[in-house]
Amino acid sequence: MLLAVASLMWAGAAAADDDAIADNPLVEIPGGPFVFGNDMGNENERPQHIVEGQAFAMNQTEITNAQYRRFVTATGHRTAFYDRHPALGLADHPVVGVSFADAEAFCAHYGLKLPSEQEYERAARGTQGARFPWGDAPVDAARANYGRDTCCGGDDITAPARSLPQGASKEGLLNLVGNVWEWTRDFYAPYSGEAPPEIGGKYRVLRGGAWNSDPARLSATYRLAYDPDFRFAANGGFRCVRSPD
Template sequence: MVITLAFGATAADGGLIAANPLIEIPAGTFIFGRDDGPENERPRREVEGQAFAINRTEITNRQYGLFVKETGHRAAFYANHPILGLDDRPVVGVSWEDADAFCRHYGLVLPSEQQYERAARGPKGSAFPWGEVPPGNARANSGADACCSGDARDGYPMTAPAASFPDGASKEGVLNLVGNVWEWTRDVYAPYEGGTAARSAGLYRVLRGGSWNSDPNHLTTTYRLAYDPEFRFSANGGFRCVRSTL
């Protein structure tokens, strides 16, 4: 699911993050989880959500680079890669702590799983941000039909620009909540209430959304990937931030 590459060194926002506005998500009930997918996505239930705002796109290399310049924080692992390191592509090669530090620098936080899923599914629990129709090649940057390798059928063999695939936007206008790169959430991985306990519970953080090398089984608004928060070498893992409106 998450892919690692090894390359050498060549290899409504108030303007918080340049060119990446925060999109308001209103309070209200929404559908969270599903009963017809993997065990760790169950149960499906109705949740009362508070209002929040989420970045329109994944954080880009340009935006992360500015953060590095301002703070002296370490650069993303793939900052110099000829494709993954392009300014307009989502930053990849960052640990959970790197992502958390970026968001907090701007007075924001990583999204919770519920916030991410509400932004991606809408209040009615859609399978995809745009509705129920599978993405095809026009709505998301995804991989081959069999896990887990990229292809260029959608125009991009690896990451796509963070502002691409407008046809795949959510109802509120948030882009690439499915596909392009997996995205860190702030939650520690654990089964949902009533779910079966897993050995990995409490050890990992949760990635959401699938990526440029994801097959259809991983490219949904509900798929949960438990991942080592210290690992910073994933070529398909990035993030975006949220702000509570309370």
């Protein structure tokens, strides 16, 4: 169970209606083949294979507390669990303390959805199967907000959603690795075969690692099965996509 800076001059291409969520543009991710999975990773990351992806657009940053509060005001949806926390609730930091259903409702309000695992991974590692959004160079504090070298801890908490531009992806997305785990819309299952009955259709997948993760959990291919109803994680957030599926 999870325990629960600099600005970027972004040069990526925004989607045509990129202002669906104010202050968080949708960035176009082109379609085409890309490397998915990792034969050198954990068993649940295998096998590595080529996927023919469709084009989609993803929020440049994680959804922030300020953006989530606007959604709550507009809809009457419940607030994030850490909404008024003195550090976790800062306006420009990613919202945390949201269940899968909370994140799904937010995205749906703007005509969007949570990313699939394939969409997350394509955005986070490009087409050639890089280990991280910035390439294959090791994780460091200039590129990602993460914890100690052994799981799980760290003196910091979340960083502003627009921090760490050196860790940006090729398309200009920020903090796809580190800062907060991100909900995907997929149920957890192996890439090959069926999920065993005890887990099939029960858990959603979180991606990317967080501010208190050790480096082993920060790759773009690491998968974490998680209870979709749990909303008390201080290191779990999300971003949205517009996609054809």
